[in-house]
Amino acid sequence: MKVYQGNEIKNFALVGNSGAGKTTLAEAMLFEGGVINRRGTVDNQNTVSDYFPVEHEYGYSVFSTVLYTEWLGKKLNFIDCPGSDDFIGGAVGALQVTDTALMVINAQSGAEVGSENIFRHTQEFSKPVIFVLNQLDHEKADYDVSLESLRTSFGNKVVQIQYPITTGSGFNALIDVLKMKLYKWPETGGAPEILEIPDNEKEKAEELHNILVEAAAENDEQLLELYLEEGSLTEDQMREGIHKGLIHRDLFPVFCVSAKKSMGIRRLMEFLGNVVPFVSEMPTPTTEDGTKIPCETNASTILFVFKTSVEPHLGEVNYFKVLSGKIKEGDDLYNVNRGSKERLSAIYCVAGQNRTKVSEMVAGDIGATVKLKETKTNHTLGSKGFDKIMPPLRYPNSKYRTAIKSVNESDDEKLGEALNRMHEEDPTWIIEYSKELKQILVNGQGEFHLRTLKWRLEHNEKLMVNFIEPKIPYRETITKIAHADYRHKKQSGGAGQFGEVHMIIEPYYEGMPITEMYKFDGQEHKISVRDTEEFPLSWGGKLVFINSIVGGAIEARFLPAIMKGIMEKMEEGPLTGSYARDIRVIVYDGKMHPVDSNEISFRLAGRNAFSKAFKEAGPKLLEPVYDVSVWCPSEKMGDIMSDLQGRRAMIMGMESEKGFEKISAKVPLKEMHGYSTALSSISGGRARYEMKSSGYEKVPPEIQDQLLKAYEATQKEE
Ligand SMILES: Nc1nc2c(ncn2[C@@H]2O[C@H](COP(=O)(O)OP(=O)(O)O)[C@@H](O)[C@H]2O)c(=O)[nH]1
Ligand SMILES: [Mg+2]
Known part of the structure; x- marks a missing residue:
């Protein structure tokens, strides 16, 4: 060749x-x-x-x-x-x-x-x-x-x-x-x-020819002049006009x-x-630091790897574009991303599964090579001394996610490694280890995209895996004021444990004023704030802690332990074990024991008092809600709408856009599981959607009940 x-x-x-x-x-x-x-x-x-x-x-x-x-x-x-x-x-x-x-x-x-x-x-x-x-x-x-x-x-x-x-x-x-x-x-x-x-x-034909001539002439002043003078253009002139029109869209x-x-x-x-x-x-590509890389054969060699894949009978193949310079079989190149040497043992022109070896390839061309050591998608290869990196390819946000689990628990470590390799191969497979959900999540462009990942794991890596529904990152909060006392007391042989905490909890919002008096159990409780601490939570929202203990009922040195106990419950909310948010806690009284009081006692007292109060405070589950847009042909709109309604969607609007319908809705994340597949089957593959997070909303009572029961059942098992 x-x-x-x-x-x-x-x-x-x-x-x-x-x-x-x-x-x-x-x-x-x-x-x-x-x-x-x-x-x-x-x-x-x-x-x-x-x-x-x-x-x-x-x-x-x-x-x-x-x-x-x-x-x-x-x-x-x-x-x-x-x-x-x-x-x-x-x-x-x-x-x-x-x-x-x-x-x-x-x-x-x-x-x-x-x-x-x-x-x-x-x-x-x-x-x-x-x-x-x-x-x-x-x-x-x-x-x-x-x-x-x-x-x-x-x-x-x-x-x-x-x-x-x-x-x-x-x-x-x-x-x-x-x-x-x-x-x-x-x-x-x-x-x-x-x-x-x-x-x-x-x-x-004449009529369409004239329309084409005019469209071609419009892209160049000289051509336009010629056209106006002559009333027509030659075939070459038309080609030139179309060429320019293409470049400028x-x-x-x-x-x-x-x-x-x-x-x-x-x-x-x-x-x-x-x-x-x-x-x-075409516009000249630039490196990450803005250096232009013109497509010239007589310049130093720069390759961009746009795809790495593991192919039948061949192993790992890297596909590249020669951005500048030229390459020859046997060339030594430098992987700028990894800082390592790579040798081009062979260069191929590729036609799918057919490959033809070539001795040389110049700027502008696309080819493939095998047996590179460390090179993956998005890497830049250059001749010695080249130290700039091409920006990675940009992709649309992923729309589909699922949790993944190996069938044999002993494969977990292997799975982690394999998933990282898969991501290097296809960067649109995004892997996430969620501490919150205690699951490995894989994100992709759609269900089939992820099924392909599973296929690869099973066939290429010999790892049997299951996809399971990802847990939903619920949040817990409260809707009214409540109070609780809790005494932690333990006397078993040696040193005892004793701590007692009285607290009020209430829904918190930004700029909330201090309340001076609370009334409950037929008594007035006057609040004198000694100290306020605000904790912004990494999962969103806040916890505010007010110390209003009078007369040294609990010594100040135990407060951090109480706080710690509360935070433990914030991290593992009393309803379903989800993160809690937006709560103000006022610790206003308690008791100590001169010998038996210690940190662990107060941590447990704080934790249990909080948990008790929380359950009395009109607790609510919040669920993540997404803004979803669906584009579809108008004849599919009815079916798509009724499907959305079955997903607890709130329809926000409908409009026509260039011959298609666009539906906007707010939909709970839980109900979006499997949506790409459902939409594709309802619409025969003729619709598409996008979604982005819009915040948290209260879960409807009947669903909250179900979730609470499910959580209680798991707690009993443990
Ligand atoms: N009648 C007819 N069928 C075609 C033509 N081109 C493709 N097809 C059929 O359309 C289907 C989809 O073709 P394919 O090339 O896989 O489409 P792709 O998804 O765009 O790659 C296949 O069953 C093809 O045989 C064509 O020019 N005429
Ligand atoms: Mg195809």
Whole structure:
């Protein structure tokens, strides 16, 4: 294989909704480019892109796959991304290491909620977008409706380059209004016949051609002048205008294909090779300290590793982009993140599971290597002396979390290590050891994303694990004033224990004034504050401790012990063992014993008095509540709403956004468990959601009862 130079390489992220046909399109491009000599299909589980057993098991792409094809002297690199929102991290990562997004749209459905979402990410990273309307051979394909949906979703910068003469099983030709030719395929697809536009299509073709000329001219003043003078542009001038429009996101061209029948593929690749920007024309990446790294072959070598994976029959593979300089087989490089040496024993051009060894690779290209010692996703490799780090890839926040447990407790340590390795492999698997919940939590983009983690643990690490529902970080608080006395007394042989504490507890809020008199048990209790201490709690809220002991009923030296006892109960609330918050405690009386009083006695007295008072003080459980937004097609809205209501959601609003509905709601975290799967099944994968913490709210009484009973049962067991 030849060594491609910087002006012969282009990089694409292949994105779009699940089922649009990205993997099939990739297969067709590789086949037409001669990189593979047999075309596999997703249904036969033999594409080069979906080659992990887990992908065959699920029937769709789970990992982003690096591929390339060669066409008319250019090397086109692709990253075929999983389409479902569950694996959005893969697509978002791919957008950051490629230069142009090729967004595949299923012509049966047009723009979908998932396409909208990816489009927002292309915006975030300022990437050019090309739409590929696929499946035009399908009986249900509707070109006009699909095109209209693209305009509704993405605006009037969406411009047709081609249109089909007919769709459905008769699809075999399209008119290209840039070339002003008719492209026609035999039943087997592949190489088209290029013909003159028939008379009955001329008028429509001219009209669309003029729209395209105008759209192309608008991106450059000189072109615009030329256009105004001449009334038209040459094909080269149009290409130049479209090229500029792409870079500035002023123009989003639409192509037409049938990936399955390999129609429109060669023309699409020709356009990709000729018109889309080179790496060097896109914004220059910068290191963490802001140093620009221009894409130049005659500069020092810098590689960015964007993916590490453990592959069937191969072990650990690192995928990288050459940001600058060039690499040769056997080069010694320096891992800046780890401060260690690495040797490139081999360099590969990758087409999914097919790999071709190359001797050299230059700036702008994407490749893979094996047998690195310490290098993982997000690491920077440079030639000796290079000491700057590229910023890590940015990913959307995780949306799904679950607790994980090894089936055999003896595997716990191994599990911890394996999980850390998994995170290095895929940084969107986020591992958390929760001291509060006493659980290991794994966060991911969706349920399937996490099931894939489980699959990897079981198949690659031979660790059997279970996912269990994560505990909810409830909080406990009180709603009214209460008081309690508690005497701790123990006389068993030697030294005894004695401590007695009287306390008042009440709900605390910021700026709460001091109450001077409390009345209970038919008595007035006057408060004279000797000391106030405020404790901000690491889990939110406060504990305020007021010492109002008169006449030395308890010596000051025992106060820290009382405080400690109270804090123990704050950390393990009396209702369910959850953290307590927002409480003011007034210790106003008590008793000591000259010999038997000691710290432990007062700690226990403080703790038990607090626990007793707490139960009398209208105790309440608080639960975390999230702001949830759901985007869906309008026909799914009713079902989604009624599902949300079943989750104790409070609907905050509904609005239409670019042809879709957006529902906003507040939903308790407990009820969001498994939501990504439920939403996907209600909507047939055509909705997506986001959630972020909105604070704590009171748990409804019947649910509080259930939780209390469940906690009591566990306490009895112990
Ligand atoms: N009729 C038709 N079906 C297609 C076409 N492209 C893909 N498909 C089918 O659509 C399904 C999803 O394709 P796949 O490539 O896995 O989509 P991806 O999720 O975007 O990668 C598969 O059953 C394909 O056979 C096409 O051009 N025409
Ligand atoms: Mg796929």
